[in-house]
Amino acid sequence: MATKRKAYHHGDLAAELLRVGGELLAAEGPEALSLRELARRIGVSHQAPYRHFFDxxxxxxxxxxxxxMDLGRVVAKAAARHPNDSVGQLVAAGVAYVEQGLKQPERYRLMFGRQSSSPTPNSQQLEEESHAAFGHLVAIIERGQANGVFKSGDPQELAAAAWCQVHGLTSLLIDERLDEVPAGGKARRQFLAQMCGHLPDGLRRRAT
Amino acid sequence: MATKRKAYHHGDLAAELLRVGGELLAAEGPEALSLRELARRIGVSHQAPYRHFFDxxxxxxxxxxxxxMDLGRVVAKAAARHPNDSVGQLVAAGVAYVEQGLKQPERYRLMFGRQSSSPTPNSQQLEEESHAAFGHLVAIIERGQANGVFKSGDPQELAAAAWCQVHGLTSLLIDERLDEVPAGGKARRQFLAQMCGHLPDGLRRRAT
DNA sequence: CGAGCCAAGTGGACACTGTCAACATACTGA
DNA sequence: TCAGTATGTTGACAGTGTCCACTTGGCTCG
Structure with missing residues (x-):
């Protein structure tokens, strides 16, 4: 996708760079990912990657x-499992979001790290994918407002608030800034559901 | 603080490193901050910093x-302006938190970036300061629970939820991931207050 | 079918980085 | 006064991203 045509000398180096780059990213983190090491692993010269990526x-x-892309897909699928339940959709989407982030912590770090200053085609693609993923969230809020479940207001802003909640949770969990987090699969999911539920439920005590 | 005594050759290089390092950090970001450039600016050799910092x-x-430290101070001061109003404290603390983060975006990025793998005295100091800042938040929640304003539950967990909200908001604002954010001082503060209010207010419509 | 063009890949160089090792200096306390 | 030690310096090394000139190979078109 990053470039065109089929296969010349190597056979779609661009795809290979992304594949092995993903492995190296997961193993070492964005800071430690080196173009030269990447080229070395694939078996091409240290300059070959520059034919496929500007930078x-x-x-x-x-x-x-x-x-x-993955994040958007996972969130949409999770929300689809709760038709006619806007709160359930929001919580499920939140839990799925966090779990996806925790599944690829280094990639998540990269996604929300520093933006490259000069815009390339690739960074533009990033922006589009990011906005698309956010769109799923807005859609959930809008449906919930239409059903009268969520309070009125700019759906973009409410969606932003929800995003802040799950993004904050994901980042802090990845950086191990939150103590006393259950490790196991089921207990952790329950914990995540509770954390993601605080926003729609409200922190304030309601009149009983 | 990082080392001891008064002044030898240079005159408290450790403090100077932190001072100029802070400037360089604000100007260039954590990734671009280089030890050699730092030493060059201060006018010492490229190895001098190693006498004061392991790494x-x-x-x-x-x-x-x-x-x-700054963050904890600012948050505590903001909360103190709203005695006998737990919701007000929480919102004010949140707004102050975000504004402080936006005032020093690169430093904030650094604070929540990758942790150094091997623990040094300095990284331990970091952990302590981080926990202390979080403590202010827990205290607000606990007072609110005692007053019957906040629902019951583990105050650590409720505080964590609030922290997720404001941390997510801060990160996304710093990375310019949220559109349509007012720029001006007063309008922005109002926007922040609204965003920070969604958690205590709840996203769900209450029975009127 | 063959010539030529251009994408794809190579190897060398440069400036820069963090850090190790050996050395020089200046302050301190006995 | 003098040794010891905290502080600072110089030189080196491996590693990085990227510029540059070069070669290679497959496709296109006359």
């Missing part, structure tokens, strides 16, 4: 865009 | 710890 930043932007 | 990571950890 190191451009490659990283493409890897980040992949992450946003 | 580059150790210096960065100290800079991050400073950030957590």
């Amino acid at each position: 190191k930043d451009a490659l990283l932007a493409s890897l980040a865009a992949e992450g946003f | 580059k990571d150790a210096l960065l950890a100290s800079l991050a710890a400073e950030g957590f």
